[in-house]
Amino acid sequence: MLPLFRALLVPSLLLPVIPRLAADATDLRGYTTASSKVERDWETRFRAIPEPARQRESMRILSARPHHVGSPYGKQDAEWLRDQMASYGWQATIEEFQVLFPTPKTRLLEMVSPTKFTAKLEEQALKEDPTSGQKSEQLPVYNAYSGDGDVTAPLVYVNYGVPADYDELDRRGISVKGAIVIARYGGSWRGIKPKVAYEHGAVGCLIYSDPKDDGYAQGETYPAGPWRPSDGAQRGSVMDMPTYPGDPLTPGVGATKDAVRLDRKDATTVMKIPVLPISYGDAQPLLAAMTGPVAPESWRGSLPITYRLGAGKAVVHLKLAFDWSLKPIYDVIAKIPGSQYPDEWVVRGNHHDAWVNGAEDPISGAVAELEEARGMGELLKQGWKPKRTIVYGFWDGEEPALLGSTEWAEQHAAELQQKAVMYLNTDGNGRGYLDMSGSHSLERFFNDVAKDIEDPETKLSVWKRRQLATLLAGSAAAKKDARSRGDLHIDALGSGSDFTPFLQHLGIPTLNTGFGGEDGGGIYHSIYDSFAWYTRFSDTSFVYGRALSQTVGTAIMRMADADLLPMEFGDLSETVSGYIGELKETRTKVADKIAETNRQIEDGVFKATDDPRAPLKAPKAEDPAPALNFAPMDNASDQLGRAAQQYEKVYAAAIAGGASAAQLAQANAILKDADQALLGPKGLPSRPWYKHLLYAPGLYTGYGVKTVPGVREAIEQKHWKEADQQISLVAEALEREAALVRKASAALQTAKPIP
């Protein structure tokens, strides 16, 4: 579901590029010198195993037919994956849930005025792409969890359909009340568009793919090139996942056969209005027929028309009806039991369901996972005995709503919170740079892994390549950090893939990764995301697939075998301190903006600059922004920083042989809760399912992360009292984290004085 990481990495000052100290390169974090050597040997053996040709063949099989939720081939893929895992020596099972997954019965979109036009709503089968003609098995173009509806109304163009776009419409006197909005893909996760439209009174929503974003403006269209053809459209979920993901009828609990279910009308995450995604071939006649003011420059796409806002002469009829029955989903769960800490689990997953054939999304990631599993199976035969239990999941139902991962995580919540030491997620793969995202207590760990993986194009380490990309395109501050800091910053996680229930609901330390940035295309969630497309335009030789297996396998093994869990809190503390700086800056910006606008209103600026031929309403005056009390957060952040520094001293002594096996075990039991300490008991305002106080998908960005979300969104929405309350809650969480770190230090503390 996650659109592959494409944008170049973000991060100039003239400081020397400092290589990590040689000692670090030798001893793995969390390992004694002796066990480090052993581990490095196993990892080296492991990285020689994954084969591009096997990934290619697995992709061919898994993407051979459409395999969405409830499809025969989806079940077949799950069984095949289970059998493969078993054949590699894993304990493999399938776990089933029953979930609400609507599929379309009626889809009609027609323009009724000023001229008649009926949208095609269909992607063309291509002779160059053998699987594109599997019509009888394909899910048609639609948005899952759209409302049923039959509406006829004038069109209003809302750009990306985010709240700021409605402010622009409002200044032009345009309301969407009673209208059908047409939004373009991009600028936010798709589910935000109908949600905001509904909040503003719209009765229907169309979402189209503008050729500027992934069509002919970007390059040759499929099948000549990799980009979206004129009838290509993007399927996808519009469930309100920033409120809670997973089965809409069973929030917080596993959707087992006998689970207590909400009535559908009480499921708050199901969209209330009909929503339909369309191709630019279908969108162009509608947009061209619109009247009303010309759209602002930044709203214009690449169609050869004048983009107008409406509402005017263009009236459309949208009729959608769905089959709302429950469907089964099949999660594949496979384990290697741990030899020393069987009740500490290292969990890893990638989904197996797709919107159609899904060669890229998600099979390119699933085949890497499969090769990791095969590699570890080989090592088992050679005598490798991981200390911790390794759990590999292939999730079903990710596309509609992270169904498989969420229901499994909810079903096993207590056990996971007790046992899981890490969740590592992937979701497809491409060519280019390593995406490094996740919990910042694992930043050091992830950097160390990335330094050991070779980039197949440049033969540099994937870490080095990412560092140098930052030195090319990063901000001055990012360049400075990339040159001077031992660790590259990893990104915080929002949503859009299966890490969400683990990290944000359960507080399992989490990483997410994949390669991308050199693999553009416009086949996302279409019938053209196929084996034919992938093997012509993406990681055609599967060398990045191998690199992904090597990266993830190394990380999983290194976490599973560590004497001491490799959490490090200096990077976390530095990151949190950066977030606090951002929050203060955000408040100042919001406050300045209010003050400036109020002043402009007083000065008569809007009246004086209004063009009678293109009138704009003046914004409304607002109450000035109060100062916020950031002191509790600053103090807690300082505590965490001091605790992290002390822990590093204790850690060094402990790993040098100063700590007993019992002490290590005790510390491990503490460290695995590094993210659970950051959960808020009541979760985030208006969405208690999301409990992590540092990371969440934005309520109005959808996939995009909001760090310190309770505070940040309160500031952005000018809920000042809530902002102050949330600051206290985050401060308490940071104090809990500092206490956890001090507790870990105490557990490791030897009688010997720390030098």
Add this chain to the structure above:
Amino acid sequence: MLPLFRALLVPSLLLPVIPRLAADATDLRGYTTASSKVERDWETRFRAIPEPARQRESMRILSARPHHVGSPYGKQDAEWLRDQMASYGWQATIEEFQVLFPTPKTRLLEMVSPTKFTAKLEEQALKEDPTSGQKSEQLPVYNAYSGDGDVTAPLVYVNYGVPADYDELDRRGISVKGAIVIARYGGSWRGIKPKVAYEHGAVGCLIYSDPKDDGYAQGETYPAGPWRPSDGAQRGSVMDMPTYPGDPLTPGVGATKDAVRLDRKDATTVMKIPVLPISYGDAQPLLAAMTGPVAPESWRGSLPITYRLGAGKAVVHLKLAFDWSLKPIYDVIAKIPGSQYPDEWVVRGNHHDAWVNGAEDPISGAVAELEEARGMGELLKQGWKPKRTIVYGFWDGEEPALLGSTEWAEQHAAELQQKAVMYLNTDGNGRGYLDMSGSHSLERFFNDVAKDIEDPETKLSVWKRRQLATLLAGSAAAKKDARSRGDLHIDALGSGSDFTPFLQHLGIPTLNTGFGGEDGGGIYHSIYDSFAWYTRFSDTSFVYGRALSQTVGTAIMRMADADLLPMEFGDLSETVSGYIGELKETRTKVADKIAETNRQIEDGVFKATDDPRAPLKAPKAEDPAPALNFAPMDNASDQLGRAAQQYEKVYAAAIAGGASAAQLAQANAILKDADQALLGPKGLPSRPWYKHLLYAPGLYTGYGVKTVPGVREAIEQKHWKEADQQISLVAEALEREAALVRKASAALQTAKPIP
């Protein structure tokens, strides 16, 4: 010729909006209290005279038929203007020059591969626009001063065709050597495009109007709306005017019948390669047929194609031949002799020639000028006797090369440098905000005039409206200045209209103005710049035409009647000091960029981030940038600041009655040279015709100004030695200016001590 000022004005800090002191509002600068009252009375009477209906009727007449250089109707317009001026009581004559003005004999553009396509090169006559069908009199679509040529070569797309665009092509391994480039309008003056193409080895140049910039992307196209239709094309000159404007054969001297002329092959300003402007209707098949790498995102326009760089399969044949004969031009010169200072001239002009019918460009400005002249004629009858001689010019041949103004200015250079106290230029008019540009010693003067003119839409003063627009959209620094500074900043002048010979060659204090910003359209230099278009889409009621007559008439009268010329040097000194700051910052940026790039090369950044499927060459390492010695300029600027402060004290005493008529006369004789002191005897590097050391059109921007051009362009081009030399020359000019100001103070100094 100048594309009308459209962009919103540029200028946040929370400082009070300080109104100018009441005393300033009462006494006009350069006037005693008594003469101020008299002047205000005459000005008030004047501003009641200009009539929108008369401007409309004059526009109808002047734009009734095509009136380009050498056309029968062009001569008829000149004679009509002369007769009108005479009928208003002015001494009106026509002054004739003989200039090189090429007109097309052969125009052929065809694609020869991969498919055949012959460009139409013609704009369609429209029934909605009566003058659009005057085919036999229209100049066809072409670029004046293109070379003759017959070339067949592959196409390369060069974006705007500025030097930075060639750097991008070079990194992609694409050369234009032997190719025909296709550039889009915008990003620089059009003449820069073939010049840079030629410098890089291209054999031909096409320039097309992308619909993103002034076609359907902006709004409804003509005749339904004001924007450029698919066969609309932009004529225009491609003479190398940043080297010198005017007749290419007579640089520096008037192109009289008997002038000594260069051989055409020695005229450096005539383009060496064939150049042709085309419509987007003609461009689309060519661009769509191109192969090669996909153009970078910022290079893409709004055509429904993949923009590609070439060179590849698209090969075109371009054949152009011109009639290179001399043509006559007719400047209309009209005078009102001064009563007290007949040998001090206040000069004002607007051109009368057009590319075709030219209702907007230039007639909307010419009809305002005519109404000013009629108004002053009325005042003469009522007994008004301007102290200084007023000279009104209607220039011919502005479109091809500022021919009429330049030849007249060169022919009368000595007399103008001796007598002219100001040149005020307009070049068309529209709706919206007052453009305020010119010599910064007139910044105070221009601000005072703008405070006395009412905006017809808002009934605020045009000054206030401009101030509030800055408070809406300006930068933080611009907002702060707009709130706290008594005077709004006026813009420095580059080129693109008839002020250039007066300001930049002769050093006459200059202003340029017009209304714009609410009058978008795409008819610039096409057959659709017509009475029909203007009266439907631009200043349809001519109320901004009246406001322009009021603004300019007030400025001319106020300058003509002043007891003491109203130059003020505090604003100039502040502006110069700002320029010095910018230059230092520019050097630092260039130096940092070189250092950063060298470092990136050393670190291996380019190699590490190169995508083998879209390879990019690494930039070349460069010598580090040396420090520059700005001290001479800083010192001279300080001198100027002190002299300006002292002058204000002396001025206040003098105007309060402390100075005799002889003293005032002596000071006037000094002050009129305020810009001549800033001329460099040798002019600018590589272009000695341009002598002003503070203002010039950029060598690679064309119209866009480069302030302190000798220094700034040396820094931008990394000519460090030249930069240091130019700093000294500018410092000397600033010292001359400071000396001039001190001399004016001395002339006004009374025996009484200054309080």
